[in-house]
Amino acid sequence: MGIQGTFDEWRGDLLEDLETTAGGIFRKVIWLTARDEHVCLLCLNRDGKSYSVEEVKKILGGEFCKPKDPDDRCRCTFIVDESSLIETDQMEE
Numbered sequence: 001m002g003i004q005g006t007f008d009e010w011r012g013d014l015l016e017d018l019e020t021t022a023g024g025i026f027r028k029v030i031w032l033t034a035r036d037e038h039v040c041l042l043c044l045n046r047d048g049k050s051y052s053v054e055e056v057k058k059i060l061g062g063e064f065c066k067p068k069d070p071d072d073r074c075r076c077t078f079i080v081d082e083s084s085l086i087e088t089d090q091m092e093e
């Protein structure tokens with residue numbers, strides 16, 4: 001494969017990003033696309049919206065990204081949803 005990698009690699013990258021971002025400290029993350037003309041419609045629909053970690057995993061389990069250009073790849077990232085901070089007394093571990 002080229003530099004864009006495989007669909008499974010995008011999924012792996014996003015799952016890793018999800019874990020790093022939420023880190024067991026936040027219940028939700030906000031989906032962010034690259035916000036340019038290459039962003040696919042599927043991702044565009046999720047841009048700026050808040051999803052629980054479980055919801056993101058569910059989304060990533062399906063066909064979450066369809067780049068218009070075969071040489072493109074999913075470039076989405078996550079940022080924390082500040083309002084979803086998990087109370088420390090509810091934290092596991």
Ligand SMILES: [Zn+2]
Nearest residue numbers: 043065074075
């Ligand atoms: Zn995408």
